[in-house]
Amino acid sequence: HHHEDDAQKPMVLDPSCRHPPFQSHILSRSPLVIYLSGFLTADEQAHLQDITKDTFTHSAVADAAGEQGLRQTRTSQSTNVPRDQVVRCIEERALLFQGFDIPRTHLEPLQLVKYSKDQHYHFHTDWFTNPAHASSVTGGNRLSSFFAYVSAENITGGGTNFPMLAAPSNKRWCEYIDCDEPWENGVTFRPIVGSAVFWENLLEDGTGDQRALHAGLPVTSGSKLGMNIWTRQGPLSDEIRGPDVP
Numbered sequence: 001h002h003h004e005d006d007a008q009k010p011m012v013l014d015p016s017c018r019h020p021p022f023q024s025h026i027l028s029r030s031p032l033v034i035y036l037s038g039f040l041t042a043d044e045q046a047h048l049q050d051i052t053k054d055t056f057t058h059s060a061v062a063d064a065a066g067e068q069g070l071r072q073t074r075t076s077q078s079t080n081v082p083r084d085q086v087v088r089c090i091e092e093r094a095l096l097f098q099g100f101d102i103p104r105t106h107l108e109p110l111q112l113v114k115y116s117k118d119q120h121y122h123f124h125t126d127w128f129t130n131p132a133h134a135s136s137v138t139g140g141n142r143l144s145s146f147f148a149y150v151s152a153e154n155i156t157g158g159g160t161n162f163p164m165l166a167a168p169s170n171k172r173w174c175e176y177i178d179c180d181e182p183w184e185n186g187v188t189f190r191p192i193v194g195s196a197v198f199w200e201n202l203l204e205d206g207t208g209d210q211r212a213l214h215a216g217l218p219v220t221s222g223s224k225l226g227m228n229i230w231t232r233q234g235p236l237s238d239e240i241r242g243p244d245v246p
């Protein structure tokens with residue numbers, strides 16, 4: 001098991017990180033899905049945009065079936081975020097949320113995803129369906145995902161839809177989820193800046209959970225910038241993780 005070598009290393013906290021007091025609301029226990037309100041501060045949102053300016057390229061997907069097919073599935077643009085001090089604090093927050101046992105080497109580089117009008121990401125799971133992508137030499141599969149909303153300018157559409165989740169009944173959820181969606185469409189989170197959705201991708205036995213299927217719905221006007229924080233089952237190499245930067 002991956003966890004054994006990592007367990008020796010205590011998790012080191014950066015005392016200079018100032019974590020915002022975000023609110024957590026469980027939407028689903030199985031699969032585990034938790035809504036996090038206020039997960040990113042306004043300063044962090046601005047900083048993330050600042051350090052990634054002009055670095056976006058057309059998003060890739062794991063089982064690339066040629067450029068053409070790829071762009072129809074995921075029409076957004078994406079970029080990896082350089083790991084400076086602000087980004088390391090966001091990483092620390094994402095790790096602490098998951099307990100104290102996950103070392104930072106299990107995190108992929110944070111990824112920003114940008115959508116302009118009419119762009120979307122078709123239904124997919126974040127866990128790799130191709131076992132070749134989930135081998136232990138490359139960190140195993142994706143245990144969990146955070147999808148955070150970094151910016152949303154004059155947006156309509158662009159929610160994050162989980163078709164297999166049951167819509168909750170209390171109207172208070174309508175602040176965060178689109179209550180106008182028909183019941184059979186599952187749950188659609190609104191793109192509210194600063195919020196994040198956390199969910200688990202794998203079942204107890206490590207196989208992928210089909211119920212974690214989701215999509216980035218088309219942005220019908222305005223634009224959206226989101227961020228993926230993916231935690232692997234095991235450590236990733238320094239080469240994949242990239243360097244810490246000042």
Ligand SMILES: O=C(O)CCC(=O)C(=O)O
Nearest residue numbers: 113121159160215216226
């Ligand atoms: O854009 C969204 O709402 C979801 C994006 C997503 O699922 C992904 O990038 O893996």
Ligand SMILES: [Fe+2]
Nearest residue numbers: 124125126214
């Ligand atoms: Fe996704």
